[in-house]
Amino acid sequence: MEETSIPLPFGDFPDDVQLCVLSFLLPADLAAFSCTCKRFVSLYRHDQRLWFSMCHRRWGSKTLINRWGSGKISYKILYRILHEYDNLIGFWRRCGDAAATAASSSSPLVFFEWAPFYITCSRITPSKDGGYEVIKKPFLWMSVASNGEPVNYLDPDGKFALTEEDLMGESGLAENELIQVNVSFIGECHAVVEENLGFSGFGKDSSSGNLRGEDYENVYGSPPDKLMTEIYQYFANRTSPSGNGSRRQKRKGKDKQGRIRKWEPEHFVKIVNCSPKPARPLQGLWKGICENMSLDFYLVSYDDVGGIACRKVGDSNRALTYHAPIFWTSNLTFIESPFSPEEDHIYNCRLHLRPPVEADQSLLLSSDSRDISVSHMLYINSSYDLVIPDLVGTIANPRQMEGRIWQYENGTFGFGFLRDSYIIDLKHIAVDGHLLDTV
Known part of the structure; x- marks a missing residue:
């Protein structure tokens, strides 16, 4: 008597097997898969184990996933943040006007790399000892607070070696000695680092940077009608001459005018x-x-x-x-x-x-010998x-x-x-x- 094999539906596999398989998918593919049944919709939207598995599979060997945002941030939001940060990794070259870079280090080359719970950017300069050694001087740290807000601090002189307490605002060093900045992206190969003049305390400025918590909740699967509503509200609040958003922008502009800029914006282009x-x-x-x-x-x-x-x-x-x-x-x-x-x-x-x-x-x-x-x-x-x-x-x-x-x-x-x-x-x-x- 011949044995017949009966295909086992994916939903009948153990949960850990399902999570392992789904962690190989991209968010867009996962969103399409979630439409197959109500259980997978809930899994896609709310299951932190799934999004942790996706984060860990992609970046677990490079950074400590459970320490970003003090371990309190949604892993779905964290995936979106790390995906955008991932494009930063590597070498970039400073560009722009001489006036904007006069106060900066003479080195035009910078290097972004992963750290335990943040991204660090260092200026790379040739050593002066006559050898092949290069000087690596960190000056920018990029992380995220527990509420999903970006936390970007800049040390123009490279004097400090930040700890977790510093980045999380527990030591007072970040707010008192460093400059809080926004890191904005213009496409994939152009980044701008500029001072956040609207900063009023650790994790309190909802407009700091281009990474905001409210942007992530429906980033992978918003219904079209809701997405168009969000787009309309976004532009209406910024451009309407009579809307509250316009008045908020005016007040914010007046507040910024009263502050002295500590850091002129720097532009960087990626070396692909x-x-x-x-x-x-x-x-x-x-x-x-x-x-x-x-x-x-x-x-x-x-x-x-x-x-x-x-x-x-x-x-x-x-x-x-x-x-x-x-x-x-x-x-x-x-x-x-x-x-x-x-x-x-x-x-x-x-x-x-x-x-x-x-x-x-x-x-x-090394193998790089004289012969x-x-x-x-x-x-x-x-x-x-x-x-x-x-x-x-x-x-x-x-x-x-x-x-x-x-x-x-x-x-x-x-x-x-x-x-x-x-x-x-x-x-x-x-x-x-x-x-x-x-x-």
């Missing part, structure tokens, strides 16, 4: 594609010792027409050297080893610009007239603009030009989202 990929081995953010023997940061990007450009990381308002590429090529065809005797001579007769071993002890322990085997080679050019039309015809000797990229077996690379007697070797600044060689 910060790490190499198999199809783009040179892509990413790198660090290297430049010709004056100081550490600098380099960004290598692949363009839409098949070229590669390398630039130093600097403010958008800096001089031409930070806009124009250090090297550029439209030919992505690597030449594999072994090379011709002429190419071997070009490589072997040049000095590698690296710190002395005693200035960088990491060289003794690195070259696996591939690529032709490059440093003639700016290739990408800047105004410079066409100004290069006297085009051959002096030619150069090479030597890719090493450990994934790093070096570059040099025929006119120079040295090679600039570039190392990773971060691996798997973690900064290397920090002090």
